[in-house]
Amino acid sequence: xxxxxxxxxxxxxxxxxxxxxxxxxxxxxxxxxxxxxxxxxxxxxxxxxxxxxxxxxxxxxxxxxxxxxxxxxxxxxxxxxxxxxxxxxxxxxxxxxxxxxxxxxxxxxxxx
Numbered sequence: 001x002x003x004x005x006x007x008x009x010x011x012x013x014x015x016x017x018x019x020x021x022x023x024x025x026x027x028x029x030x031x032x033x034x035x036x037x038x039x040x041x042x043x044x045x046x047x048x049x050x051x052x053x054x055x056x057x058x059x060x061x062x063x064x065x066x067x068x069x070x071x072x073x074x075x076x077x078x079x080x081x082x083x084x085x086x087x088x089x090x091x092x093x094x095x096x097x098x099x100x101x102x103x104x105x106x107x108x109x110x111x112x
Contacts, residue, residue: 010034014043015081015098016056020090044109046101053101060109074103 007028014021025037038045038054045051063077078099082092092098 010050012038012043012045012051013053013092014038014056015053015059015085015102017059017062017081017084019088020085020092044105046105048108053098053105055102055105055109057109060106063106064110074106075099078102 007026010025010027012023012025012034014023023041025034027034031037032040033049034051035045035048038051039057042057043054044057044060046053046055059081066077081102082098085091
């Protein structure tokens with residue numbers, strides 16, 4: 001954004017089946033919201049304003065389909081994906097918060 005007032009950068013951890021990485025979003029009064037910027041790149045935020053984590057739309061769709069055919073267990077899914085990514089060199093710095101944020105993002109995704 002070209003405006004210099006009310007400009008801030010928001011760091012968001014993006015989670016997919018393949019990777020875990022950080023991105024920085026540029027936010028100001030004249031730019032698209034964090035939600036719009038994340039959706040544009042295929043991620044759904046864990047919170048509607050100033051999210052700290054976003055989950056890939058592909059992963060949310062996979063989990064939604066899986067949970068139609070099995071008992072929903074967000075915690076088991078989060079532990080599994082955390083260990084899967086750790087084995088591939090990607091590690092969360094926030095302990096078990098993936099489970100909480102993932103569960104929130106999944107519920108909001110399914111509502112929409």
